[in-house]
Amino acid sequence: MALDKNQIAKRIAKEVKDGYYVNLGIGIPTLVANFVREDISVEFQSENGVLGMGPFPFEGEEDADIINAGKQTITTLPGASFFDSAFSFGMIRSQKVDLTILGAMEVAENGDIANWKIPGKMVKGMGGAMDLVASAENIIVAMMHVNKAGESKLLKRCSLPLTGVGCVKKIVTELAVLEVTSEGFKLLETAPGVTVEEVKNATEGTLIIEGDIPEMILD
Amino acid sequence: MIKRTVKNVSEALQGIESGMTIMLGGFGLCGIPENSIAELVNKKVTNLTCISNNAGVDDFGLGLLLQNRQIKKMISSYVGENAEFERQMLSGELEVELTPQGTLAEKCRAAQAGIPAFFTPAGFGTEVAEGKETREFNGKMHVMELAFKADFSIVKAWKGDEAGNLIFKGTARNFNAVMAGAAKITIAEVEELVPAGTLDPNEIHIPGIMVNRIFQGATFEKRIEQRTTRKRA
Numbered sequence: 001m002a003l004d005k006n007q008i009a010k011r012i013a014k015e016v017k018d019g020y021y022v023n024l025g026i027g028i029p030t031l032v033a034n035f036v037r038e039d040i041s042v043e044f045q046s047e048n049g050v051l052g053m054g055p056f057p058f059e060g061e062e063d064a065d066i067i068n069a070g071k072q073t074i075t076t077l078p079g080a081s082f083f084d085s086a087f088s089f090g091m092i093r094s095q096k097v098d099l100t101i102l103g104a105m106e107v108a109e110n111g112d113i114a115n116w117k118i119p120g121k122m123v124k125g126m127g128g129a130m131d132l133v134a135s136a137e138n139i140i141v142a143m144m145h146v147n148k149a150g151e152s153k154l155l156k157r158c159s160l161p162l163t164g165v166g167c168v169k170k171i172v173t174e175l176a177v178l179e180v181t182s183e184g185f186k187l188l189e190t191a192p193g194v195t196v197e198e199v200k201n202a203t204e205g206t207l208i209i210e211g212d213i214p215e216m217i218l219d
Numbered sequence: 220m221i222k223r224t225v226k227n228v229s230e231a232l233q234g235i236e237s238g239m240t241i242m243l244g245g246f247g248l249c250g251i252p253e254n255s256i257a258e259l260v261n262k263k264v265t266n267l268t269c270i271s272n273n274a275g276v277d278d279f280g281l282g283l284l285l286q287n288r289q290i291k292k293m294i295s296s297y298v299g300e301n302a303e304f305e306r307q308m309l310s311g312e313l314e315v316e317l318t319p320q321g322t323l324a325e326k327c328r329a330a331q332a333g334i335p336a337f338f339t340p341a342g343f344g345t346e347v348a349e350g351k352e353t354r355e356f357n358g359k360m361h362v363m364e365l366a367f368k369a370d371f372s373i374v375k376a377w378k379g380d381e382a383g384n385l386i387f388k389g390t391a392r393n394f395n396a397v398m399a400g401a402a403k404i405t406i407a408e409v410e411e412l413v414p415a416g417t418l419d420p421n422e423i424h425i426p427g428i429m430v431n432r433i434f435q436g437a438t439f440e441k442r443i444e445q446r447t448t449r450k451r452a
Binding site: 048061068072131134 | 246247248249250272295296297298299300305308309315317319320321322323324325327328339340341342343344345346347377387388389390391392393394395396397424441442443444445446447448449450451
């Protein structure tokens with residue numbers, strides 16, 4: 001069975017290690033915070049200027065001045081701090097943020113990513129994504145393996161305007177966990193009940209399969 | 220003490236004319252100078268170039284200026300959440316320069332800090348870098364970006380004093396702190412204006428030298444764009 005969005009987030013949460021400062025993008029990445037182990041220390045950064053983000057506020061306690069980059073009302077946890085936008089991207093560029101998790105429309109086998117524009121159709125802007133992918137050392141992409149028409153989104157070359165070049169390290173989709181290597185997408189794990197053959201059929205880019213591929217462990 | 224106070228929003232915005240370039244602080248609707256935006260609507264100035272991370276929503280923030288066709292060009296990083304914006308952009312009525320958010324912030328900060336240009340890795344290899352100088356530093360490619368040149372910068376702060384010193388609250392600091400002092404004239408609207416000496420100098424985020432005109436906004440709606448909550452257990 002292919003994973004749902006929460007299960008993708010749950011699998012990615014396993015990549016979050018003790019002592020990490022983490023930036024979460026909008027969409028599936030935001031859900032990752034719900035599945036991070038409670039026995040480790042992690043701080044979430046939001047590029048609009050907060051470190052130490054907490055859960056949504058209780059009803060009636062929303063503060064218009066405390067939001068995340070998705071413009072959602074949030075709370076802060078003990079140890080949190082606020083800063084301006086230039087400072088926020090300073091800590092991203094200088095690689096103080098250990099892990100960046102974001103969504104994508106397409107990823108290429110060389111690690112290129114496209115997630116900000118569909119020419120003639122959708123132009124919302126890149127927000128902070130270009131800064132994040134150009135600077136982060138450790139980038140995990142949460143995405144669907146195929147689009148609604150069944151076409152692969154893991155390609156030899158991206159067809160959409162790029163957000164960044166050669167930057168994606170790891171991808172978690174509804175079908176698999178993959179690593180971007182110099183030879184192409186290396187299959188690390190398959191979703192429970194998903195065959196290697198299914199992953200192969202859903203991947204347009206070069207897929208490297210070495211030995212037995214383990215099934216993802218979600219719990 | 221040098222006093223930076225002006226009576227009200229209309230005095231604060233004196234000198235803003237059609238065709239000018241204006242920076243406006245805020246992220247989404249958080250920390251936007253709402254009183255000044257309302258006054259820009261009243262002034263009916265047109266052909267504005269606005270530098271702002273976002274473009275508001277249809278009926279609030281910069282969306283109000285868009286509805287009146289007062290904006291010629293927007294320089295932003297993210298412009299979703301605004302149907303009128305999308306319509307004007309796709310029809311070609313509105314010019315849009317999309318800029319990576321960190322680059323946008325640094326172009327403000329560079330102007331504020333008197334630095335004409337800088338190199339950033341953001342956007343290398345993408346259409347953002349087209350026509351720009353690129354250079355390798357420490358084995359990595361970077362794109363040269365220029366400091367903004369704006370006529371006015373309009374920021375919003377939580378507290379300010381007569382000397383123009385500013386303190387922001389929460390994530391409303393965002394672009395406000397980097398736009399203060401980044402244009403020829405900086406206007407600050409604050410929720411609470413206090414006499415000089417009231418604010419602790421240790422806690423000032425932006426010193427008054429960066430602010431030419433300060434006033435207390437008459438009203439603040441402080442609209443929430445995405446009200447997300449959790450239930451009490």
